[in-house]
Amino acid sequence: MDRPVVSIIGAGVAGLACATELADRGIAVEVLERAAHLGESACSWMAGGMLAPWCERATTDEIVARLGEPSIDWWRRHFPGTVSKGSLVLTPPRDAADLTRFASRTERHEWLDADAIAALEPDLAGRFRRALFFADEAHLEPRKALAALAAGLEARGVPIRFGVDVKPSQAEGDFVVDCRGLAARDELPDLRGVRGEMVVVRTRDVSLSRPVRMLHPRIPLYIVPRGDGIFMIGATMIESEERRAVSVRSAVELLNAAYTLHPAFGEAEIVELGADLRPTFPDNLPCMRRKGRVLHANGLFRHGFLLAPWLARQVADAVLVETRDADIPQRRHA
Template sequence: MKIAIVGAGICGSVLAYECIKRNLNVTVYEQDRQKQSCSYTAAGMLAPMAELESANTNVYKLGLRSLVLWPVLVDELTKLNHSIFYRDNGTLVLAHTQDTGSLAQFHSTLKRKLDDFDDCVSSVSASSLEPELKHFNHALHLKKEAQVDSHQVLTALHSVIAQQGEFNHSHVHTIGSHEVNGDYYDWVFDCRGLAAKDQLSLYGVRGERILLHAPEVNLQHMIRVMHPKYKLYIVPREDHHFIIGATEIESADDGPMSVRSALELLTAAYSVHKGFAEARIIRMDTGVRPTSLNHQPIVDVKEGLTRINGLYRHGYLLSPAVIEQALSDDLFQQKRQQRVNG
């Protein structure tokens, strides 16, 4: 069965990998793999409970399913000799004294929405999990959340695609049922993100992040800091590297980070841990995430063509579960069975 996948972000790459596992003939169209798409600027947070405050239960349930699928994917890639940083010790949600009301509201929201609240969430002293955060008295530990290194995952997936599938670097000018650029395929998957906005109702949400090297900081948990204006996240990686992010701007501008955003992020990080004062800025990244009008992932299936899009800021959280659903679709499975039967 010949499969075309247009787009090699996290969604298209996971899809290609899963198709290759099913012994399908995969061609991935990506004009410039070196271009830093929004999948490269993601923090790789697998945090369905932290997102539940603003997301609905559909996103939450898909996120829970992905939490089951991600360790399997990481284990498979590791066995193929790819190094993938993965950690599942949860998220620590904090608030400065003046923002404790936001933390209390977040606590109430989770308690209302989560049937298994007591199994998923604990009220803790921040220093009990992170000794260097003694100035934060109250915190919530979201115990079942995890993270992956976005760059390592994409690099590993692209390596598998290059070895066992095919990359086509042509500019894609036409996509249709069973067809890309006039070439026939048994099935086509459109995973182009905002490039598909002419076919789907999408808009861009800009995200910005800073990668720091901070030898004086020893945080081991993902950190979310509640704030009336934004929610800062600090994601620890290997060798004292940390991703700092928070901003969400409704804009399709993928230009460099603004001075204002950089100052806000760095100041907020310093307010959490003074060790960030001596950190080195490794890089600043920006990306524009494809977002549907209702912030829900789009899986639009027609004969010979599936469009997967609108994963918003949940690309890593949702991709495995959304891909699982797309490959289980009845129309796709019927076509696959027809090819098996000759």
């Protein structure tokens, strides 16, 4: 089969990344999405968009950093809006030991003192004594990145058909790539949803150039600048599959983190509150599984934009060489 036709179900970050990678390799592709428009039902719409493999290594499996590192260049090639200014990790002085523990679990960082923090982020001058700077990391605006991938596909003649709700067995094509997220539990019963919540605020009184992670004793918190005074604050991780609005407790925790970073956030305007469920396998790692002509690409958990390019490469390799689980890492077993 020299040029198989591939039908991709789902236009979230997994589906669009798979379509882009396949198109890059000369494969005929179509994308089928049940929602009426881009982002209507994709949890990718609520993502932080941090391309931070070494920050993630401090709190997740080492393989996440190894597989995620090449994604930074992948996104730079496919989305010019990718911002390459690194990541900053800090904590209030009373919790300095947490920063030391974080540093011991990862690499590719440098320690900053108060003066260096002020030079990097002037609006944080005098507020923190020490920080970790991950200069090689990047970030992007997820909604703009998804729109850019979709536009790139359409410019290359790849059709994206919205309002099409099909099962993998119903889709046409020599191969079918199932990127439906949690909706794929009819085929992948070990998927579970992990709830994430976020707040978007607007203020002209704070300026940041890069994502800032605030170490927290219970949940990881980050603040990502979106430009034009917009900041996304996340990301709670709750083992719950309940679909409802953001809880008061989560909103308070997220906003308190922003206030701790800079009191001016206390006067910020709340633009959006959002919550969704991240599709997750038991080991919290993404996976490609092949069942006949169907490739199930799923389980990105909270690493959607970081690991989607890796997952897309596994799908493209499998399509091209017609082998099962090409380059899939050894899975952990409970």
